[in-house]
Amino acid sequence: MKGFWKLAWVEIKLYLRQPEAAFFTLVFPMLLLFLFGSIYGNTPNTFFGGRGMVDVSTPAYLAMIIGSTGLMSIAITVSSNREKGVLRRYRATPLRPAAVLASQIIVHFLMTLFGGILLIASARLVYGLRFEGRAVDVLLGFTLSTLSFFAAGFLLASVAKTARTANILGMVLYFPNLFLSGATIPKQTFPQAVKAVSKFMPLTHVVNLLQGLWIGDPLGKHVLEFAVLAGLLVLGVAVSAKAFRWE
Amino acid sequence: MPLTTPAIEVKSLAKSYGRLKAVDGVSFSVGTGEIFGMVGPNGAGKTTTIECLEGMRFPEGGELQVLGLDPRKDGQALRERIGVQLQQSALPDDMKVWEALDLFASYYRKPAAWKPLLDRLEISDKTNTRFSKLSGGQKQRLFIALALVNDPELVFLDELTTGLDPHARRSMWDLVRAIREKGKTVFLTTHYMEEAEHLCDRVLVIDHGHVVALDSPANLVRGLKSEIRILFTAEPGFDPAALQALPGVTRVEKNGENVILAGQGDRLIVFVVNALDAAGVRFRNLRTEQPDLDDVFLALTAETGLDGVSR
Numbered sequence: 001m002k003g004f005w006k007l008a009w010v011e012i013k014l015y016l017r018q019p020e021a022a023f024f025t026l027v028f029p030m031l032l033l034f035l036f037g038s039i040y041g042n043t044p045n046t047f048f049g050g051r052g053m054v055d056v057s058t059p060a061y062l063a064m065i066i067g068s069t070g071l072m073s074i075a076i077t078v079s080s081n082r083e084k085g086v087l088r089r090y091r092a093t094p095l096r097p098a099a100v101l102a103s104q105i106i107v108h109f110l111m112t113l114f115g116g117i118l119l120i121a122s123a124r125l126v127y128g129l130r131f132e133g134r135a136v137d138v139l140l141g142f143t144l145s146t147l148s149f150f151a152a153g154f155l156l157a158s159v160a161k162t163a164r165t166a167n168i169l170g171m172v173l174y175f176p177n178l179f180l181s182g183a184t185i186p187k188q189t190f191p192q193a194v195k196a197v198s199k200f201m202p203l204t205h206v207v208n209l210l211q212g213l214w215i216g217d218p219l220g221k222h223v224l225e226f227a228v229l230a231g232l233l234v235l236g237v238a239v240s241a242k243a244f245r246w247e
Numbered sequence: 248m249p250l251t252t253p254a255i256e257v258k259s260l261a262k263s264y265g266r267l268k269a270v271d272g273v274s275f276s277v278g279t280g281e282i283f284g285m286v287g288p289n290g291a292g293k294t295t296t297i298e299c300l301e302g303m304r305f306p307e308g309g310e311l312q313v314l315g316l317d318p319r320k321d322g323q324a325l326r327e328r329i330g331v332q333l334q335q336s337a338l339p340d341d342m343k344v345w346e347a348l349d350l351f352a353s354y355y356r357k358p359a360a361w362k363p364l365l366d367r368l369e370i371s372d373k374t375n376t377r378f379s380k381l382s383g384g385q386k387q388r389l390f391i392a393l394a395l396v397n398d399p400e401l402v403f404l405d406e407l408t409t410g411l412d413p414h415a416r417r418s419m420w421d422l423v424r425a426i427r428e429k430g431k432t433v434f435l436t437t438h439y440m441e442e443a444e445h446l447c448d449r450v451l452v453i454d455h456g457h458v459v460a461l462d463s464p465a466n467l468v469r470g471l472k473s474e475i476r477i478l479f480t481a482e483p484g485f486d487p488a489a490l491q492a493l494p495g496v497t498r499v500e501k502n503g504e505n506v507i508l509a510g511q512g513d514r515l516i517v518f519v520v521n522a523l524d525a526a527g528v529r530f531r532n533l534r535t536e537q538p539d540l541d542d543v544f545l546a547l548t549a550e551t552g553l554d555g556v557s558r
Contacts, residue, residue, distance in 0.1 A: 003353035010342065010350050017341040085336035089393075092301060092331040093354040094323055 004099045011107040015073075024068040025115040029061040030122055032184065042127040047188060051215070054127040056186060058120060059210035062142065064183040065115045067203045069108045070149025071174040072167075075156035078104060079166035082157070087246050097246070105150055112146050132216040141213045141222075145206040148229040151236025152202070158243040177203035182211075202232055254279045254314060254401050254432040255300060261308035262295050269295040270306070271456040277434060282427050284447035285436045286540075288548050292456040293436040294334055297405050300434065301331050314401055327355060330399035332390045334406045334436075340379035344370065344389055347378065348396060355397035364392045368422070384415045391422065402426055404435040408442060420446055440540035450540070454548045467543045474498075474509040477519055479533035481506055489526065493518045506530075 016022050033054065042052030078101075081087050090100050123129035153170070160166035178184055180194065181203035190198060198204050209225035219226075255277035262270045270292040277283040285293050298304040299311065302318035302325055311318055316325045338347050348365070352358035365371040368388040373381060381389065387410070394402055404423070408416040416439075423446055427433055437443055443450045444464045452460040452467070460467055474497065481487075487499045487506050495512035496519075508519060516535055523530050 002356065003350065006350055006353040010346055013346070014339050014341050081339065084339075085333065086339055088303070088333055089336040089338065092303060092326065092333060092336075093351060094326045095354045096323075 003093075003095055004103060007095070007099065008103045008106050011103050012110065015077075015107055015111055021069075021073045021077075021111075024072065025065055025111050026118060028068075029065055029115060029119045032061060032064075033057070033119060033123055034126070037123070037127050042129070048186075051130065052127070053186075054123050055130050055214075056211060058123045058129055059138075059214040060183050060186070060207045061119055062116050062210050063145065063181065063203055063206040064178060065112055065119070066142075066146050066149050066206055067174055067177050067181075067183065069112045069115075070146070070151075070153040071156065071177070072153075072170045073111075074104060074108055074150050074153030075160070075166045075170040076163060077108075078154065078157035079160055080163035082245065082247060083163045085247070091246055101154075105147075108150060109143075109146055113142075116142065131214065133214045134216065137213045137219055138210065140219075141209045141225075144226065144229050144233070145209065148202070148232040148236065149206070151233045151240065153236075154240040154244065155236040158240045158245070177201045180204070182207045202228065205229055252279060252315075253277060253312070254281070255283075255434065256310070256312040257296075257300070258310040259308060260296065260299060260306050260311065262292075262299060262304065262306040268456050270299070273309075273453065273456070273458055275451055275458065275461055277432060279432050280427060280430055281448045282423065282433045282435070282446055284443040284450045285434070285453060286438060286440065286443050286450055286544060287436075287453035287459075289438070291453045291548075293453060294405055295456075296453070297403055297434065297436055301329065301403055302326060303331075303333075327397065328400050330394035330397060330402040332394040332402075332404045332407065334409075336390070338378040338389075340377065342378050343374070344376055344378070344381070345374045347389065348392060351393050352396050357398065359396055359398035361392065361396055364395055367425075368392050369418070383410050384412065387411060387415075387419075391419070395426070399431065401432045401434065404433065406437060407435055408437065408439065416442070440544050444540040452544065452547050459547045460543070464540050468538055468540060471538055471543050471546055472511065473538040473542055473546070474511055475515055475538070476536040477508045477510075477516060477533065478536065479506055479523075479530045480504045481523075481528055481530045485528055490519065490522060493522055 036057060037054050040053040042054035044050050044052050048056045087100065091097065120129065156166050156169050156173075160169055180198050181201045182190070182198065183203055187195070187198065187207070205225040205228045209222050209229070212222050253276040257276065258274045260270050260273040261268070273292070273296060285296065287293050295304060299306045300313050300318060302322035305319055313325055314328055318325055344365070348361040352361055362371070365374060368391060370385055370388050370392070373385055378386070378389075387407075391407075394404070407423070408419050411419065420442070423433055423435070435446070447464060449461065449463050450467060451458060460470070462470065481504060483504050485501070485506070487501050487508070490496060490499050490508055495515045496508060496510040498509040500507045520533070
């Protein structure tokens with residue numbers, strides 16, 4: 001594993017040097033938090049089941065971060081590194097191919113986690129965010145969701161021949177997921193028809209899972225979400241393992 | 248040429264992409280400390296061959312030994328000991344020059360100090376520059392630095408000087424010679440014949456995936472048996488017919504005061520000058536045109552167009 005941690009460290013720096021990736025992971029969720037927080041505040045109300053807007057939105061914004069690092073960032077970074085020949089250059093060194101992919105996973109996971117912590121800390125400090133769940137369960141749900149969406153990102157990078165295609169595919173999947181899953185707009189406000197479509201968005205299951213665990217649902221109440229996300233993980237890994245190309 | 252233990256030994260290398268046989272039965276060996284060049288038209292199989300040797304591609308046939316290792320099985324161990332400059336590769340746009348060297352050095356068990364490398368490649372003033380902000384020549388020099396960062400025993404340079412200006416090309420040549428002077432072996436591909444002629448101990452000419460010739464540049468030129476041309480000017484009254492009888496002369500033409508004589512043999516010019524002098528002919532501007540590797544290349548690969556399609 002020589003050089004692996006150095007590669008991971010360099011990849012973190014590279015991530016933060018891309019304004020668009022850093023924006024969607026670190027800045028945009030906070031903008032939403034402060035926008036809706038300043039409009040609605042965090043006063044408990046019956047519409048959100050006796051909780052405040054921020055209490056319900058914060059776990060949903062976590063899902064938004066996961067969706068953007070997985071479907072956008074991973075897919076674009078990996079496919080453009082392949083297209084430009086960066087992966088080829090790495091392959092000509094003793095660095096193991098798995099280490100190149102693992103470094104991407106670690107770096108994007110850390111960035112997702114960092115974005116999440118930044119968001120939670122801001123919500124807590126500014127709006128007195130309430131937490132009724134178990135931290136371990138939330139971390140478990142967060143980790144599974146993140147890895148599933150990373151697998152989806154690798155799947156996109158594997159099936160797309162060019163970085164441009166991966167970018168388009170990522171956006172085509174990310175934005176409907178973003179708006180129809182409840183990650184940005186609370187699901188409680190959706191009309192029936194939109195709710196029906198929402199069920200087919202993988203990110204909806206991340207939102208449901210994290211919102212549930214946030215208020216202390218037992219893990220057993222979210223078997224469907226765990227099953228869907230585990231399925232996405234297996235599918236993503238299987239397709240990537242078969243279709244991924246280094247050049 | 249020091250031919251002790253071969254650094255590279257290839258027997259009947261074969262690699263196809265679908266129905267296209269990119270390399271078909273290529274055999275050669277490269278001695279330790281040699282600068283070995285591979286030339287050929289686009290699509291001849293140069294990059295495929297070099298990438299099979301580097302362990303980047305897997306040939307379906309043939310025997311391969313690079314530094315005593317089989318690139319197909321011992322790729323990991325091999326990459327520890329070789330330096331590779333790829334024809335098409337890049338670094339992430341936002342990676343800085345020092346980060347790239349620091350990172351690549353960390354991949355190897357015995358890295359070389361990379362700061363002196365930057366000095367030698369004249370990019371030490373770009374240490375903090377991002378990859379995307381480098382010029383083509385600077386990128387190329389960075390890739391050479393990365394290829395040397397593990398102090399390799401054998402260096403592969405694929406199209407080293409493509410896209411460089413003549414000055415940068417000359418300094419690359421000096422660098423390649425310096426690499427060899429440190430006892431390392433250099434395997435390069437190029438499509439500049441001038442480069443192969445100046446730099447290489449031996450040149451392999453490849454076309455359509457086959458070896459067409461393999462020898463030193465001087466021997467390749469000699470083997471071409473093409474004509475030397477002797478050009479001079481003489482007063483208009485001069486009758487060149489007498490020169491026709493000299494040994495080796497095949498053709499004499501006169502056009503105004505310009506005389507062009509073609510023929511073969513190392514002593515051709517001696518015969519011509521002696522004959523002119525003996526006849527009291529006042530000649531000026533005498534020069535010869537020797538065939539060079541360009542002619543060899545064109546003669547050997549004549550049936551192929553630039554795009555690699557048979558005419």
